[in-house]
Amino acid sequence: MPSVPPPKRHPYNQWSPDARALDLVGDKWTLLIIRDLAAGPRRFVELQRVLPGISTEQLRSRLNRMVADGLLTRQRYREVPPRVDYELTERAREVLPVVGALATWGYAWAWGPPRPGEAVDIGAIFRAAAGIPLNGRAPSGVVEFTVSSRGRPEKVYTMRVSRGRMTIEEQPAPDADARVSGDERAWIEAFSPGGSRSSLTFEGDERLATAVLDTCGAVGQTAADADAVAV
Numbered sequence: 001m002p003s004v005p006p007p008k009r010h011p012y013n014q015w016s017p018d019a020r021a022l023d024l025v026g027d028k029w030t031l032l033i034i035r036d037l038a039a040g041p042r043r044f045v046e047l048q049r050v051l052p053g054i055s056t057e058q059l060r061s062r063l064n065r066m067v068a069d070g071l072l073t074r075q076r077y078r079e080v081p082p083r084v085d086y087e088l089t090e091r092a093r094e095v096l097p098v099v100g101a102l103a104t105w106g107y108a109w110a111w112g113p114p115r116p117g118e119a120v121d122i123g124a125i126f127r128a129a130a131g132i133p134l135n136g137r138a139p140s141g142v143v144e145f146t147v148s149s150r151g152r153p154e155k156v157y158t159m160r161v162s163r164g165r166m167t168i169e170e171q172p173a174p175d176a177d178a179r180v181s182g183d184e185r186a187w188i189e190a191f192s193p194g195g196s197r198s199s200l201t202f203e204g205d206e207r208l209a210t211a212v213l214d215t216c217g218a219v220g221q222t223a224a225d226a227d228a229v230a231v
Contacts, residue, residue, distance in 0.1 A: 039170045041087035100131025129216040130168040141177035178204035
């Protein structure tokens with residue numbers, strides 16, 4: 001049995017496993033921080049970038065608490081300027097399926113096109129999907145996704161599928177079995193309710209890429225999507 005973290009300052013004060021779990025991950029931002037570390041360690045400034053709604057003090061406080069709760073490790077490097085990386089512990093990695101289930105519920109009951117002023121980060125969708133189990137018949141392999149934006153460097157996400165589970169890396173995959181690319185607008189369309197993948201470009205194993213996209217939440221799309229652009 002893992003060690004029990006210290007009591008929270010504002011616990012739910014109920015002897016039940018769900019309340020104890022919420023004592024650890026029920027605070028605002030905690031689950032999103034876990035989601036955004038799914039691809040590996042990040043520096044403080046990188047977490048600020050992917051969590052645009054959090055203040056510097058909020059982020060610092062939440063990270064400190066998560067380290068104390070055994071959800072994160074903090075690694076300091078002797079560099080100039082100073083560098084500190086935060087990484088998920090095994091305790092936190094086991095929360096990723098909860099994040100995936102929450103994303104699945106969100107697609108069913110809370111999803112819609114981007115709201116005015118709402119930050120758009122396609123990578124957040126991929127990171128949340130890392131906790132969603134695939135259909136048992138889903139093929140194994142590696143899919144690389146590229147998101148391009150005008151005036152900004154393109155972003156690359158790699159999903160590795162094995163034994164019905166996915167892991168994510170935020171780097172190119174020379175060994176990719178399939179690749180899907182498009183600009184941010186095309187990705188928003190692909191992930192929006194009733195959207196289409198017609199503006200995305202597919203290369204390689206389209207069946208594998210489609211299975212991963214379906215899992216990531218592009219609901220209503222299938223391998224027979226005639227609008228997909230095959231290369």
